[in-house]
Amino acid sequence: YLKCAGLAAVLYCCLQLSSGELGSVAPPHRRFEYKYSFKGPHLVHSDGSVPFWTHSGNAIPSADQVRITPSLKSQKGSLWTKSKSTFVNWEIEVTFRVTGRGRIGADGLAIWFTEGQGLEGDVFGASDSWNGVGIFFDSFDNDGKKNNPAIVVVGNNGKLIYDHQNDGATQALASCQRDFRNKPYPVRAKITYYQRTLTVLINNGFTPRSEEH
Numbered sequence: 001y002l003k004c005a006g007l008a009a010v011l012y013c014c015l016q017l018s019s020g021e022l023g024s025v026a027p028p029h030r031r032f033e034y035k036y037s038f039k040g041p042h043l044v045h046s047d048g049s050v051p052f053w054t055h056s057g058n059a060i061p062s063a064d065q066v067r068i069t070p071s072l073k074s075q076k077g078s079l080w081t082k083s084k085s086t087f088v089n090w091e092i093e094v095t096f097r098v099t100g101r102g103r104i105g106a107d108g109l110a111i112w113f114t115e116g117q118g119l120e121g122d123v124f125g126a127s128d129s130w131n132g133v134g135i136f137f138d139s140f141d142n143d144g145k146k147n148n149p150a151i152v153v154v155g156n157n158g159k160l161i162y163d164h165q166n167d168g169a170t171q172a173l174a175s176c177q178r179d180f181r182n183k184p185y186p187v188r189a190k191i192t193y194y195q196r197t198l199t200v201l202i203n204n205g206f207t208p209r210s211e212e213h
Contacts, residue, residue: 040064055079076125080117091192098181109137123162131158
C-alpha cells in the first residue's frame with residue numbers, strides 16, 4: 001500500500017530535463033506555500049478533510065499521514081490541491097512509503113503537475129490524456145524487462161494515451177531504475193522546476209536524514 005506522510009511546496013537517482021540552454025543559473029528565492037502543503041501531526045480536520053486539499057477514491061487521511069490505498073487489490077486513491085498553481089518556478093518535497101509483502105508491487109504512485117485535477121482512471125489512479133507532466137514511481141513490471149521499480153517522467157498535451165504495456169518507456173522524457181519499496185525509512189523526493197529545467201532528486205529510504213538526496 002501507499003502512504004504519503006507529507007508534501008511541502010517551497011517555491012542516488014537524479015533526473016534532469018531542460019527545454020533551453022543552461023548557462024549561469026542564479027540561486028532561487030524560496031517561499032513556503034501552506035495552501036499547497038500538508039504534514040502531520042494534526043493533519044486533518046474533525047470531518048476527515050485535509051485543509052486546502054481534496055481526496056478521493058480509497059485515500060484515507062489520518063492525523064499524521066494520508067494512506068493513498070489500503071493493502072487490497074484494485075484500489076485507487078488520490079489527493080489533489082484545491083488551488084491551481086500560478087507559479088512560473090516551483091519546488092515540492094514529498095515523503096512517502098510503499099510497502100507490501102510480495103516481491104512484486106502494485107502499479108505504483110504518481111506525482112502530477114497538470115492543467116486540472118485528474119479524474120479517477122487507469123494511469124496510477126488518475127485519468128489518461130492529462131495536460132501536464134507526471135512523475136511516476138512505477139513498481140510493476142508490465143513489459144517483463146525486469147527494469148522496475150523505476151521512476152519515469154512523462155509529459156502530455158492532453159492527447160497522448162499512456163503506454164501501459166511498455167511502462168511508458170516509449171513516451172518517457174527521462175527515467176531511471178530505483179527501488180523505493182519496503183525501505184526502513186520513508187523515501188523522499190524533491191522535484192524542482194526552475195528556469196525551464198525539471199530536476200527530480202530521490203532519497204533512497206536507507207537513512208532518516210531528509211537533506212540527503
